[in-house]
Amino acid sequence: QVPRAPSQPLAGSESRRFTNKHSKKALKASLTLGILLGMFFVAWLPFFITNVAQAVCGCVPAGFFDVLTWLGYCNSTMNPIIYPLFMRDFKRAMGKFLPCCRRSAEPRPSAISLSMRNSNSGPRAATSLKNVL
16 A cells, blocks of 8 residues: 555545555556566577676577577567557557558657647747847
8 A cells, every 4th residue: 555645635436445545556567677687588588698698607508598699689579569568558559650550540740740839940939030049
């Protein structure tokens, strides 16, 4: 449970609903972070341990070292798969720009609107040098 400050008078059921909602978000965020960090350590820790062993004794076969390097590279390819699975905001952002991820109800942004949004050249209030200074 999240401790409630005395200055926040909430009704009993509303307080529980608020606490329950935020605890579910915190649990999901912890789970996502745990999966991402776990995947990172599983993929890259053997590479770094082998790299240190190679520097100390020089007893690591080149093929084994290459396999561990590619295991780390595979972790980098897994991130674009893991993020959309666990993060709704990431999924929405990708859906705006990738046609394969867009829902049919979402309108496709035109190239002109994207260009205007990115270049800050869209309609804006008239500013003069006097107003800026």
